[in-house]
Amino acid sequence: MDKFSSLSTKFEEIRDFTRVERIGAHSHIRGLGLNDLLEPKEVSQGMVGQLQARKAAGIIVQMIREGRIAGRAVLIAGQPGTGKTALAMGMAQALGSETPFTKIAGSELFSLELSKTEALNQAFRRSIGVRMKEEVEIIEGEVVEIQVDRQVGSGPMTGKKSGKIILKTTDMETVYELGNKMIDSLARENVSAGDVISIDKSTGKVTKLGHSFSKSRDYDAMGSATRIVQCPEGEIQRMKEVVHQVTLHEIDVINSRQQGFLALFSGDTGEIKNEIREQIDERITDWIEQGKAELVPGVLFIDEVHMLDIECFAFLSRALESEMAPVLVMATNRGFTRIRGTNYRAPHGIPIDLLDRLLIIATKPYSEKELKQIIQIRCEEEDVNLTDDALSLLTTIGMETSLRYAMYTITSAALICAKRRSTQVETEDVKKSYSLFVDAKRSTQFLHEYQREYLFNEVDDEEVGMGRRSSTSKSPLDPSKEEFHSVSELPTSMDMSN
Ligand SMILES: Nc1ncnc2c1ncn2[C@@H]1O[C@H](COP(=O)(O)OP(=O)(O)OP(=O)(O)O)[C@@H](O)[C@H]1O
Numbered sequence: 001m002d003k004f005s006s007l008s009t010k011f012e013e014i015r016d017f018t019r020v021e022r023i024g025a026h027s028h029i030r031g032l033g034l035n036d037l038l039e040p041k042e043v044s045q046g047m048v049g050q051l052q053a054r055k056a057a058g059i060i061v062q063m064i065r066e067g068r069i070a071g072r073a074v075l076i077a078g079q080p081g082t083g084k085t086a087l088a089m090g091m092a093q094a095l096g097s098e099t100p101f102t103k104i105a106g107s108e109l110f111s112l113e114l115s116k117t118e119a120l121n122q123a124f125r126r127s128i129g130v131r132m133k134e135e136v137e138i139i140e141g142e143v144v145e146i147q148v149d150r151q152v153g154s155g156p157m158t159g160k161k162s163g164k165i166i167l168k169t170t171d172m173e174t175v176y177e178l179g180n181k182m183i184d185s186l187a188r189e190n191v192s193a194g195d196v197i198s199i200d201k202s203t204g205k206v207t208k209l210g211h212s213f214s215k216s217r218d219y220d221a222m223g224s225a226t227r228i229v230q231c232p233e234g235e236i237q238r239m240k241e242v243v244h245q246v247t248l249h250e251i252d253v254i255n256s257r258q259q260g261f262l263a264l265f266s267g268d269t270g271e272i273k274n275e276i277r278e279q280i281d282e283r284i285t286d287w288i289e290q291g292k293a294e295l296v297p298g299v300l301f302i303d304e305v306h307m308l309d310i311e312c313f314a315f316l317s318r319a320l321e322s323e324m325a326p327v328l329v330m331a332t333n334r335g336f337t338r339i340r341g342t343n344y345r346a347p348h349g350i351p352i353d354l355l356d357r358l359l360i361i362a363t364k365p366y367s368e369k370e371l372k373q374i375i376q377i378r379c380e381e382e383d384v385n386l387t388d389d390a391l392s393l394l395t396t397i398g399m400e401t402s403l404r405y406a407m408y409t410i411t412s413a414a415l416i417c418a419k420r421r422s423t424q425v426e427t428e429d430v431k432k433s434y435s436l437f438v439d440a441k442r443s444t445q446f447l448h449e450y451q452r453e454y455l456f457n458e459v460d461d462e463e464v465g466m467g468r469r470s471s472t473s474k475s476p477l478d479p480s481k482e483e484f485h486s487v488s489e490l491p492t493s494m495d496m497s498n
Pocket residue numbers: 025026027029046047048049050078079080081082083084085086087331332333374403404407
């Protein structure tokens with residue numbers, strides 16, 4: 001084929017890397033935890049509770065798999081820390097690595113390098129895969145023998161090499177002459193007798209498929225990571241269908257002459273011209289008509305969608321109409337709020353006409369039992385061993401502050417525990433972390449008490465009075481819990497009602 005496809009394998013690896021980097025806090029999520037009938041189990045695949053939302057997400061995943069939802073949009077709405085991002089990650093896991101999944105936060109769109117609509121456009125195109133099928137001629141067989149003869153030239157580095165390789169299948173055996181380049185490729189892949197290899201005839205790329213079953217006696221010398229495979233059957237030289245998958249964005253970048261494919265490594269792609277995108281779309285439409293390629297609509301997840309402004313929302317509405325649109329999943333923790341770029345208020349800060357097109361999934365606050373289970377799963381994920389008392393205390397802290405604060409406390413308490421050379425986190429470690437790191441509620445109380453000593457203070461006296469009153473609330477470490485003020489009572493920046 002052409003340059004689009006020959007570079008595809010490398011780029012797949014880059015995309016995977018980005019993906020792994022972004023899911024640290026949700027690494028315990030391995031799916032939506034649904035059975036075959038899409039019924040959620042209470043605790044499964046790292047997911048706890050939130051049954052209705054998980055079931056709804058499962059139905060959407062099913063629709064995506066059946067290709068019945070491209071161009072539709074989903075909104076996950078709920079209070080902070082109720083698992084909106086976790087749910088989106090669960091959807092990504094359930095869809096599998098073949099389905100492109102891009103995660104961005106609304107605030108990431110505002111940069112000096114790219115206009116916000118260009119950034120959105122790139123995110124859209126990163127979420128659409130193009131699967132290209134290609135017939136390539138390959139040589140595939142078990143290595144019987146490799147011989148390399150070095151003809152010494154004027155210096156050790158200029159030595160010209162030649163040699164031969166004998167390959168066999170269960171039906172035949174052939175000898176091939178080897179040139180310099182092929183010898184280097186085989187050496188790089190560490191190919192030796194008994195390996196089963198495949199060589200792409202047009203590019204010379206050598207792939208080691210594994211070690212032959214008949215030679216598996218060498219197992220000890222190979223190490224446990226080596227795959228044992230059967231010796232191939234039939235012809236050594238044959239045609240094979242290979243499938244490459246790249247995203248539209250990767251194709252855009254490769255073909256954008258100013259940037260070139262190196263921009264994929266740095267992420268510094270700059271603005272990509274519309275004409276280039278149009279040409280690529282035309283080309284891909286041709287390939288689809290000729291049966292050479294197919295589109296794989298993926299998922300674009302935009303967290304903190306209330307950060308988008310009216311221009312971005314207009315772009316989204318338009319982009320969803322396109323034939324090449326991925327499924328758009330958005331999340332927000334805002335209630336009624338201003339649509340950025342306007343003076344209008346709307347539910348979740350999203351224009352009503354867009355809102356009307358969305359499937360909305362609501363997430364609800366967790367019960368104490370669910371919170372405890374999530375914390376427990378996270379401890380297992382982080383390899384932190386907690387006493388029952390410490391786990392209960394952490395759960396109480398989570399109920400009174402936030403799930404996220406409790407999760408951060410796991411890590412800091414584990415460090416404090418390691419400092420005193422113990423392997424089991426006790427209540428004392430949790431208390432110490434709690435006293436070192438202030439949660440949003442205590443930080444707000446502190447600000448209300450000492451606001452006059454800060455620069456550019458904007459809180460009026462009435463609010464200060466409120467702050468003083470709430471400062472009488474006791475900490476979760478205080479045994480008499482009756483006087484707790486709920487977190488929602490305090491004006492934090494994460495409040496749903498702002
Ligand atoms: N139901 C759940 N099961 C397992 N883990 C969960 C669940 N809900 C949330 N978590 C974990 O709790 C942490 C906070 O949740 P998450 O980031 O998904 O909340 P959010 O609703 O997106 O919050 P925000 O509105 O503040 O962005 C994450 O580490 C997440 O993986």
